[in-house]
Amino acid sequence: MIAWANFTPVTAFTGGLLIGLAAAILILFNGRIAGVSGILGRLLQSWGKESPWSLMFVLGLFLAPWFYILAAPLPEAQIEAGHARLIIAGLLVGIGTRLASGCTSGHGVCGLSRLSVRSLTATITFMLAGMATVSIVHHLLA
Amino acid sequence: MRLLTAFVAGLIFGLGLIISGMTNPAKVIGFLDIFGQWDPSLGLVMGGAILIGVFAFGVAKTRKTSLLGNTMQLPTSKDIDKKLLGGSLLFGIGWGLAGYCPGPAIASLLSDATQPLIFTAAMLGGMWISSKFS
Numbered sequence: 505m506i507a508w509a510n511f512t513p514v515t516a517f518t519g520g521l522l523i524g525l526a527a528a529i530l531i532l533f534n535g536r537i538a539g540v541s542g543i544l545g546r547l548l549q550s551w552g553k554e555s556p557w558s559l560m561f562v563l564g565l566f567l568a569p570w571f572y573i574l575a576a577p578l579p580e581a582q583i584e585a586g587h588a589r590l591i592i593a594g595l596l597v598g599i600g601t602r603l604a605s606g607c608t609s610g611h612g613v614c615g616l617s618r619l620s621v622r623s624l625t626a627t628i629t630f631m632l633a634g635m636a637t638v639s640i641v642h643h644l645l646a
Numbered sequence: 647m648r649l650l651t652a653f654v655a656g657l658i659f660g661l662g663l664i665i666s667g668m669t670n671p672a673k674v675i676g677f678l679d680i681f682g683q684w685d686p687s688l689g690l691v692m693g694g695a696i697l698i699g700v701f702a703f704g705v706a707k708t709r710k711t712s713l714l715g716n717t718m719q720l721p722t723s724k725d726i727d728k729k730l731l732g733g734s735l736l737f738g739i740g741w742g743l744a745g746y747c748p749g750p751a752i753a754s755l756l757s758d759a760t761q762p763l764i765f766t767a768a769m770l771g772g773m774w775i776s777s778k779f780s
Contacts, residue, residue, distance in 0.1 A: 505684060510687070511685055512667060516666050516691045517690045517691070520666055522665065524699045525698055526662060527695065533648070537720070545776075565663075566656075566753070568753045579669070580670065583759060584745075591768040594746075594751075594769040597746070599736055600740060601737050603730075603736065605721075613695045618720065619700075625731070626731075634741045637739045641743065643681055
C-alpha cells in the first residue's frame, strides 16, 4: 500500500538532481567517482595522492547541514534505532560496502548511470536485503 | 582547484541528501517497507540523480582526461562475485536496520542528534576491519 501522505516527489526529485550534479562535477572536473564508501575507505588507509581531494569531498558532505541552515532549518530526522542496533548496523554497512566496493552512491547512482551490470547487481542485492530486513524487523518481529 | 571542485561536489551531494529526505532514517525505512506503508519518494531521488548521471558519465566515457587534466578513472571491474553479492547483502541488512547509508550518515553528523555519531563510528570501524581482511 502506498503511503501517499508521506510521498514527497518534488523534494525527492530535486535532491536527486543535486546528487546527480555533484557526481557530474566530480567525474567531469576531477575524473573521479562520487562513491562515499570508497572515498571514506581510502581515507582510513595511509595518506596518498588521492587523499587530499577525498578529504575535501568528505568535508563538503560533512558541512552540508551547516550551509543548509543558512537558508532553512534542518528537516526533522526520526531515528528509531537504539544504540545497539546503530552499532550493529554501522558495522554491517562499513564491512559490506567495502567488500562490495560501493554503496548507494558508488553503485546506486554512479554505477547505474554508467549502465554497469555489476553495479545493477549490487544495487538490486542491497535493496532487496534492505527491504527484507525492514519487513522482518517491522512486521514479523513487531 | 581540484580540491575546490571536490569540496563543492561533496557540499552539493550533502545538500541533495538533506533536501531529498535521505538524512531522515524513517524516510529511508519507509521506502524499504514495501509490505507496509510504502513511501516511493527515494525512488525519485535515485531517478533524479541518474538522469543527470547518465549524461555526465556518457560524456566522461568519451574523454581520457577530466576538465582539470586528471586521468579519467572509471571503474573497469565487471566481476559479479561472492564479495560483491555478500558485501551488498551485509550492507543492505545494515541499511534496513538503521536507515542510514554512508553519505547521509556523514551529512547528519552536524545535526543535534547523537545517533549519527554512533552509527558513523561503527561504520568507520567496520570499514577499517574490512581493510584488515582484504
